[in-house]
Amino acid sequence: MRVLVVEDDPEVRSAVVTALRSGGFAVDQAADWSQADLSMSINDYDCLVLDRILPEGDSLHQLGHRRRAGLTTPALVLTALDSAGDRIAGFQAGVDDYVVKPFVTAELVLRVRALCRRRGATTPPLLRVADLEVDAARREVRRAGVLLTLTRKEFAVLEMLLVRRPAVVSRSDLFEHCWDELADPSSNVVDAVVAQLRRKLGEPQLIHTVRGVGYRVGGAPP
Structure with a gap:
């Protein structure tokens, strides 16, 4: 946000x-x-x-x-x-x-x-996909019941991907809403945070890359 x-x-x-x-x-x-x-x-x-x-x-x-x-x-x-x-x-x-x-x-x-x-009044307080649950109010993330520790940026990116699902979210949209004017738009910060998220969320992967477009959460890889 x-x-x-x-x-x-x-x-x-x-x-x-x-x-x-x-x-x-x-x-x-x-x-x-x-x-x-x-x-x-x-x-x-x-x-x-x-x-x-x-x-x-x-x-x-x-x-x-x-x-x-x-x-x-x-x-x-x-x-x-x-x-x-x-x-x-x-x-x-x-x-x-x-x-x-x-x-x-x-x-x-x-x-x-x-x-x-x-x-975004239509956003539910609990965001779920597969065995992943995000409590937006408490800023807590659990997978298979296990509490995960995310950075502020990781949480912001994951929340946006879940709110927009099943749509694909472009890198530019993620950058626009999750970073401020101090960030360098030419850097690879979005890809780096998504990579960290994938590692922390574990297998099977929930965040999928849509080549040339961006990312989406859930379902099989495109």
Whole structure:
């Protein structure tokens, strides 16, 4: 899942980005709406995390304008404005969640994850194929009942492959949703993570390569 953090305070932005990356998200960042618009024109995000007061003014006005223009990405607003009227104005402007500063980073991560899952509301909490089970909420993976230890990237790739099954997921789609702007698109990071996943999942293989296209989970090799 890929998140865009829009916050002009460097210390707060760094803390939010670090917390979300530790929570397994691919995270891009922007200091204002101009940078955010550029990022959104290039990338597809699962959630926006917005400081309410940015250099261009109140993010509620900025978000409301973009909602009317067709923006559907879930948005969480971070703010020190905590009155009932402030929260009501936020939801009226198209905010999906409203978190008051100072906030607990662990709670923020859970709220962002909930919004990302809301965007894909048809995704079941437990993803299964053959004897593999992925608990997306607890971020646990078991095969034949045995708990496996995956890195954040390995979990993100496996989750996306399961959510999209039985469709083939291209390398570019995996890169787009599971890595952020710090990753080199010309590298072989996707293939490397898939290879690690195959090793950890064991036999029989569940992740199959569709030559020239990407990967899919389950069934016999194509």
